Amino acid sequence: xxxxxxxxxxxxxxxxxxxxxxxxxxxxxxxxxxxxxxxxxxxxxxxxxxxxxxxxxxxxxxxxxxxxxxxxxxxxxxxxxxxxxxxxxxxxxxxxxxxxxxxxxxxxxxxx
Numbered sequence: 001x002x003x004x005x006x007x008x009x010x011x012x013x014x015x016x017x018x019x020x021x022x023x024x025x026x027x028x029x030x031x032x033x034x035x036x037x038x039x040x041x042x043x044x045x046x047x048x049x050x051x052x053x054x055x056x057x058x059x060x061x062x063x064x065x066x067x068x069x070x071x072x073x074x075x076x077x078x079x080x081x082x083x084x085x086x087x088x089x090x091x092x093x094x095x096x097x098x099x100x101x102x103x104x105x106x107x108x109x110x111x112x
Contacts, residue, residue: 001061001098003105006049014049014063015039021062021088041065041086050105052089052098062089062098064106082110 006014018038022028028035042049042065052062067083069076075083084106089098 001052002055003050003052003101006051011043013060017060017090018086018088024091052102061093062102064102066106066109
């Protein structure tokens with residue numbers, strides 16, 4: 001598994017992965033209205049979307065977004081902080097360290 005930036009041609013797949021993972025965990029009830037914002041989250045200027053990709057070429061296993069500080073941030077208070085958003089791992093890869101590696105990578109990226 002490698003952790004890397006999401007490529008532009010992967011945005012739709014990353015969005016679907018998020019929705020699938022959130023629904024599997026009961027975090028995205030049907031009709032909640034959050035599916036579309038969740039799919040699009042992080043694909044604007046200034047944010048970094050990381051993916052965990054299977055080195056065997058079997059696709060994306062998980063994703064996390066580092067949202068740089070802007071005054072409208074939900075959690076970050078100033079430019080010394082950032083938000084970690086849209087953290088998701090496909091159900092079949094959960095429990096295999098994918099999330100742990102994604103979190104370590106996004107924390108390292110934030111520290112930079």
